[in-house]
Each structure stands twice: as structure tokens, then as C-alpha cells.
Amino acid sequence: MGFSTNPFSFFLFSLIFFTNLELIPLVESASDYTALVYKGCAKQAFSDPTGVYSQALSALFGSLVSQSTKARFFKTTSGSGQTTISGLFQCRGDLSNADCYNCVGKLPQMADSLCGKAIAARVQLYGCYVLYEVSGFTQVSGMELLYKTCGTTNVAGSGFEERRDAALQVLETGVVSGHGFYTTNYEAVYLLAQCEGDLGDSDCGDCVKSAVQRAQVECGSSISGQVYLHKCFISYSYYPNGVPRRSSSSSSSSSSSLSSSEGNTGKTVAIILGGAAGVGFLVICLLFARSLMKKHDDL
Structure with a gap:
């Protein structure tokens, strides 16, 4: 069934379309929860000729990322003895599990590129952060x-x-x-x-x-x-x-x-849409008048 070209039908369709369009609620776009806020890296780097620190850190990150699918906070350790590395992640309390996982999943690579082999690091994104430190790293006050x-x-x-x-x-x-x-x-x-x-x-x-x-x-x-x-x-x-x-x-x-x-923003968009609806209404009226004139000439 083809679209009706009757001017009055077109007028009703356009009026409904513009009315519904103006009633669509305007919402703020979400800020990027994976954007970097800050990073803190210890000045000292670990010496890792055998790769044990790198392996422990990789295992730690793997555990943190896997847990982010079902929790918004998780704390654990990896390695043993002097190579023990403790770490945690936390997601903002209003993030979904999927968003938390997506956020935390970006942290290991970011920590590596931003802090390298630092013995301790913290990378804070808008929606989550990760913190790790090698055994023996000096603790800081919670109020710092x-x-x-x-x-x-x-x-x-x-x-x-x-x-x-x-x-x-x-x-x-x-x-x-x-x-x-x-x-x-x-x-x-x-x-x-x-x-x-x-x-x-x-x-x-x-x-x-x-x-x-x-x-x-x-x-x-x-x-x-x-x-x-x-x-x-x-x-x-x-x-x-x-x-x-x-x-x-x-x-x-x-x-x-x-x-x-x-x-x-909502007021601005409403004004724009109102103007568009007004122009559309004027065009429809002209088309309707033209149709009536054509019918009169045919008679």
C-alpha cells in the first residue's frame, strides 16, 4: 500500500510527527567513565631480570579484570615472598556490571603505559580505578x-x-x-x-x-x-x-x-523544533490550498 499523497493526510502525519518529536525527552549525554582523571606512579621501579614481578603483576591484573564482571570492588594478592604484589580495583557504585568490566578492562594496559615497572601505581578513571603495590611499599594515610x-x-x-x-x-x-x-x-x-x-x-x-x-x-x-x-x-x-x-x-x-x-539545551532544541514544525505547517497549508485550486480549475 503506497503512501497517500492526499494533502490533508500528509498534514495529519506531519502534525503527529512534529508533536511527538518535540515531546521526546532531552537527556544529557553520559560523560566518558573510562576517561583518565589522574595517575600516580612510584618513582622506584622493580628490577625484574627473571620476569617474576611481571608474571605476578600480570596474574594480579587478570584476577582483577575477571572479578569486575560480578563485583564493583575486589582486593587480592599475587606472587609470593618478596615478589608478592597486592592490588585492588573499584568501580563507581552506580555502574552496571558490564560498564564496570569495560572500565576495569582498560586499566592494565593504561597502568603499563603510564607507569611502566613502577613498584606501586594507581590509575584513576572517572568510573573506576586500580591500585597495586609490591610487598614492602611504604603505606600512606587514608586521608592523604x-x-x-x-x-x-x-x-x-x-x-x-x-x-x-x-x-x-x-x-x-x-x-x-x-x-x-x-x-x-x-x-x-x-x-x-x-x-x-x-x-x-x-x-x-x-x-x-x-x-x-x-x-x-x-x-x-x-x-x-x-x-x-x-x-x-x-x-x-x-x-x-x-x-x-x-x-x-x-x-x-x-x-x-x-x-x-x-x-x-532543552529550551534551545525545543525552539528549533518548534520553528521547523511551523515551517512544515506553512508548507502543508500551501500544498492544501494549491490542491483545492487545482480541483476548482478542473471543474
Whole structure:
């Protein structure tokens, strides 16, 4: 059955098409959870003339990647004696098993290319991280600052810092009740916090509180901030026009790179679609009038 060329039928089809198109919900595209945030490599490299360290590290990575299909946190060791290497991976709490596996699967090659044969290394992506260290490596405090970044845009006045501080207070409470992972929107601020998987609720709360204090001092009136301590990290982003909707679990990342102006995307697209619908309506009316005139001439 061919498509009807009747102008009125075409008009109804076009009207329905444009109406449905305008009603399609607009969602923010997910930030890349496999993008590199930072890397930390020990200055000392292991001497490996027989390849025992390389074999132990390869076995460790293999175990971590295989476990990422069913867990978001896993800690293990490989090798023996002086060649023992301990390591762990952790995925963000809102990643699916498939996304976690995809994220962790990229870490072994990245660790090798970024840190080589370092006796200890940590590679942090937006959605996951891996950490390994050779036996005897000096331990660091769980509160030690590893990395922080603050948004380049500042929000002056309008009670921003009070609103941000209130949101961060909610984050401190939420990560404890969430047993190590928490994300929420509060007063146009998108928040996320996560602690290392084997950290108890009390220690997790203390770690996040320390990260929050650093963010308040070091990021000041910045529109966004990310603070990574050894045992936890936090992220916040302020959206004056409202926190954009996220299309999937993996999109709930610490997305400080998203501009606050993106909140206007839906309005812009709606205007464009409305204009297109208006033009289409005008063309349809002209075609309809032309058809009527043609029928009148034929009579």
C-alpha cells in the first residue's frame, strides 16, 4: 500500500510527527567513565631480570579484570615472598556490571603505559580505578590528598557557598547511610562520594568529611570540584539552571566538565523544533490550498 499523497493526510502525519518529536525527552549525554582523571606512579621501579614481578603483576591484573564482571570492588594478592604484589580495583557504585568490566578492562594496559615497572601505581578513571603495590611499599594515610581539581568558573554572591556547603553536609551524611557510596541532587548541586570498598562506615564518614573540608577551602567559589584522597573521593557540580537529567547509571559521574549553560539545551532544541514544525505547517497549508485550486480549475 503506497503512501497517500492526499494533502490533508500528509498534514495529519506531519502534525503527529512534529508533536511527538518535540515531546521526546532531552537527556544529557553520559560523560566518558573510562576517561583518565589522574595517575600516580612510584618513582622506584622493580628490577625484574627473571620476569617474576611481571608474571605476578600480570596474574594480579587478570584476577582483577575477571572479578569486575560480578563485583564493583575486589582486593587480592599475587606472587609470593618478596615478589608478592597486592592490588585492588573499584568501580563507581552506580555502574552496571558490564560498564564496570569495560572500565576495569582498560586499566592494565593504561597502568603499563603510564607507569611502566613502577613498584606501586594507581590509575584513576572517572568510573573506576586500580591500585597495586609490591610487598614492602611504604603505606600512606587514608586521608592523604592524591588529586584535586576545581572548576574554572566562579559563582559570585547569590548565596552559592552556603548552598554548596549545605549540599556537602547532605553528602557527608548520605555516604554513611549509603555504606560507602552516595549520589544525589540538592539545591541545584549534583553530588557524589565513594569510599574504598573495605572501609567501615565510621572511617568512610571521616574520610569524606576531610575531603569536603579540602574542597571548601581549596575550591572556594568554584562552580565544581573533585577531591581524591587515598581512601575516598568526592565530586560536586553546581548547575544554576538545574541539574541535567542523566540517561544512564554510568552517566552519573563526577562531571565537572559539563558547562552550567547546558541546562538550556532543552529550551534551545525545543525552539528549533518548534520553528521547523511551523515551517512544515506553512508548507502543508500551501500544498492544501494549491490542491483545492487545482480541483476548482478542473471543474
